[in-house]
Amino acid sequence: MIIVLKPGSSEADIEDVSRRVRELGFKTHLSRGEVRTIIGIVGDDRAKEQLLALQSLDSVENVVRILQPFKLASREAHPDNTQFKVHGVPVGGDQIVVMAGPCSVESQPQLTAVAESVKAAGAHVLRGGAFKPRTSPYAFQGLEEEGLTLLRAASKSTGLPVVTEVMEPDKVEVVAEHADILQIGARNVQNFSLLKRVAECGKPVLLKRGMSTSIQEWLLSAEYVLAGGNPSYTLDLNAIPVVKKLSHLPIFVDPSHGTGHWEYVSAMAKAGLAAGADGLIIEVHNNPAEALSDGPQSLKPTKFAQLMAELRPLAQVLGRTL
Amino acid sequence: MIIVLKPGSSEADIEDVSRRVRELGFKTHLSRGEVRTIIGIVGDDRAKEQLLALQSLDSVENVVRILQPFKLASREAHPDNTQFKVHGVPVGGDQIVVMAGPCSVESQPQLTAVAESVKAAGAHVLRGGAFKPRTSPYAFQGLEEEGLTLLRAASKSTGLPVVTEVMEPDKVEVVAEHADILQIGARNVQNFSLLKRVAECGKPVLLKRGMSTSIQEWLLSAEYVLAGGNPSYTLDLNAIPVVKKLSHLPIFVDPSHGTGHWEYVSAMAKAGLAAGADGLIIEVHNNPAEALSDGPQSLKPTKFAQLMAELRPLAQVLGRTL
Amino acid sequence: MIIVLKPGSSEADIEDVSRRVRELGFKTHLSRGEVRTIIGIVGDDRAKEQLLALQSLDSVENVVRILQPFKLASREAHPDNTQFKVHGVPVGGDQIVVMAGPCSVESQPQLTAVAESVKAAGAHVLRGGAFKPRTSPYAFQGLEEEGLTLLRAASKSTGLPVVTEVMEPDKVEVVAEHADILQIGARNVQNFSLLKRVAECGKPVLLKRGMSTSIQEWLLSAEYVLAGGNPSYTLDLNAIPVVKKLSHLPIFVDPSHGTGHWEYVSAMAKAGLAAGADGLIIEVHNNPAEALSDGPQSLKPTKFAQLMAELRPLAQVLGRTL
């Protein structure tokens, strides 16, 4: 971090700011330009948040961050890719991992039909929502605990591990009992209470990027999970090569929510692989026109099977397996 | 809601879509244009979310919403302004309500100093954070329950009611015990689990608008609180005349977070009143350069007193009182 | 288009609005819901802009557009893909077209070196800026007419056709003399005077999408060019499958400007092809660290050749040629 002083700052101003920095436990390094003096700050970056308050001093023009504020999520601290297995499915290596299933778990027959079809098409993980974040209080809110039980049953009968969303801290325990991967939805990417709780649960976490969350904010949310002691960890979406450069964590793409319409899912799934994603998460429904949520963006099972057939040679050309 | 069919839809397509609409309990109204057929849908709007799934049919081009999807928050359903009192402070009437205090509660001496100074300057409600949502896990996270106790004590000694943020559902009970108004932060505006819980607590709720939340999404979040049975309710910020037209709820402006810098707080506080806000929420700190959070945007007590003195004649010219 | 009346509108209100619509040359179609009356409007959509003014009537709640406002650019009016040739290079068919070259033309030796290297790597079109839109008036503004002459010479010696940006209407003639494709930059996507002029020049136009331009606004800008009588036409960038569904026009991806950093260009070029783009436009420079513009996002010739080698099998898997 560096502190830029206003032009015309006196020696007393410079000394006052420097003293405050030293009192917070950092060393300073002075640099006098033609017009402005700059104070460089040396020391552990994680504690530097506190220095931002110095912006309120009359003599300070700006406090500028030089380094990324996350550590555990950074590639600098952890040069190798993170790799781990979920029920035998390798995540973060050459293998492209496909998670597929309905937006909402609606009933036992619906979930069974979809789970069997995505397994037959080659998906590796079953997705399905039991707790649903809905913009309107009048929309279907999910089957809740009953949905978790149905997911666990579908997992047993197909052998596919299960990923599902958790929305509030005091549901983390029950969701972690039934699911193999916990998803944090886009609206909760900065729900820090929830992040702290899932960090402790010991299961891998799929952390969606919020609609207006910067990549830095997103990786800081990942940092919450890593700082809580949860070692295996996954991400999804968008700015893939940037995150791959900044961080060692696996990245997933969600072409269903990314586009909002099934006709675009296939193109964006391919684009995600080509951009370097480690896996996909795709909504599949046996009867989209009557889906209780996200019908317009769900693939029918036959369309999903066709997509998988098209993704395989693509993965091969990209030096990955599927 | 209306359903726009693709050009060239057959009579069978039209009948198929119409039948699906009727099976969901709505009446249809057919309108044939030169190129496209449109199906109008008559019935209770709150149940119409389900119709969006029909977009996945091959014959449907688009499903277009005609009415606002919120009811209880709408001015149409409730033409008069919502007015209520918090410990004798009238909210939503001619009286401009000013909430002021530190971003974070840091210590008993800090809170007492600030509370006494904002009371002397004419503030009506004491604000202060006990649970802090911080982007970085390495930043100060708040005094938590101890902060609540300090807020309650400062409220007793000054007579000012207290507003503070609640971040997770299972803290609603303890926060509601200590605070008079519960604040939902910008990052939690779509934390639906939290909204449902505060809806039941019986205390007024100050619901911030999320950084990328549309006005419609914001009012739908308000709808969650109102639908849960919580009758007294407040909002804050930005698109004031639009929300005033769409809804009867009081609106507050937060010039501290809206600008992020104390030098701009005064201009934006005045602009908020001029735009029609019912009140303000302002961060005040006795020593901003050492504040544990939001130092750069906090006013010193003397600056706050000066702002209040400038706001009073402004309120009068606008036909309000302060 | 439909007009939604306010609840409680009288018969006289309905008749007043309907009469105004009919006076503008449209037929009306009345639909009475439980709460609101809706007036559907039948007739040529291109003239309907005028109806938006009716929103200012007291009895009108909203005027809602049902159809896309562009015609010539739409796939509905022109179901087949647009295909054409530029100096023998087929655009819009199975062939992936790669345009490559420096951001700015800086000197004859620089342009020659880059042009020969991109030709050797298999590029089809030479790109290079002679007129440069720079955010700061103190940044390099391009070689202007001299740059055009250098581009034409490089085109002659390599056989590659040339694409370059035109920034103002009275330069269209001279740019069209020297270039084979005219590029409209992102900042000029709604420079309607410029669009009208290039529409008349008879050369293909590469129209970039503005940073905050919606897809609808972008296609309306394309409509300006098509309405001016220019039949061959290209686009570039982002929301590829959506535009491919809405329009028959070829789409190009610009991974250099889309990412702003050379390390991400390769991943995004691949993603663009996988998403369905008809071609790429890529910045290549023989000495990026001394480039007068866009150094950080330019590929060195060897990196570009390596990218082309990786793109060829990818194009094949996607059923395209390169």
Next chain:
Amino acid sequence: MIIVLKPGSSEADIEDVSRRVRELGFKTHLSRGEVRTIIGIVGDDRAKEQLLALQSLDSVENVVRILQPFKLASREAHPDNTQFKVHGVPVGGDQIVVMAGPCSVESQPQLTAVAESVKAAGAHVLRGGAFKPRTSPYAFQGLEEEGLTLLRAASKSTGLPVVTEVMEPDKVEVVAEHADILQIGARNVQNFSLLKRVAECGKPVLLKRGMSTSIQEWLLSAEYVLAGGNPSYTLDLNAIPVVKKLSHLPIFVDPSHGTGHWEYVSAMAKAGLAAGADGLIIEVHNNPAEALSDGPQSLKPTKFAQLMAELRPLAQVLGRTL
């Protein structure tokens, strides 16, 4: 500007980067942190754009700008407010300047009626569009030169100076002949060819902020005009106190385009004054429901007169005159 080197950079790397900086005419200042070396750059900021290309070197992590890139527009270079007169109307002083009139000039009777009514209500400048930037090529494009003639006539008969938009460089001359202030629209805020031309015309320029233009980009566009030698200059809209702190230029607010709906114009005009604007620009039409453009956001003359009556005491409370 400072250059942040990657961790592990060798002495040779540091010397290579430093040498390149010196070759561009700057002095360097080395600062070695625990993990990273930072090279500070001393010298004229306007020439530093060129240094951004160094980001493409393997040893460079980032090039960070410390100072604002604009000079002539900055308050640092010009501490006093810019003040000037347009036909006797003082701009940039205590006087609030109100510009009002129709969006488009449609006919002589329409313009005369509106011009007389806004003059009677106390407006200082007549606004009206002769050249209209319209998203759709099928919408009304303005009366063009005929509109300029009508504006000049209305100016003569009312004594009000005239502001109107210019959209392309080769129309600057004719517009400057008929108008007293030239407006650059939001879509042209980065049309640099146009900015250079209006900079030379010697008339004051009203430069709108583009929809997605940052404050820095906006002030750089102002810099284009100032660098071209045009000394009197005005701006409009949004982030008023920020721009007032960064720059000495007068700022106007456009509540008509800022809100898009006449019902919100009054609230936002008041908010603009309260935030510190130097003037307002407001659309007024004698028959909004039949306006050829922007009907929904135009005030009727009686509503405009009422707004002026409400603004006068507000200006007084704010220490300004109107």
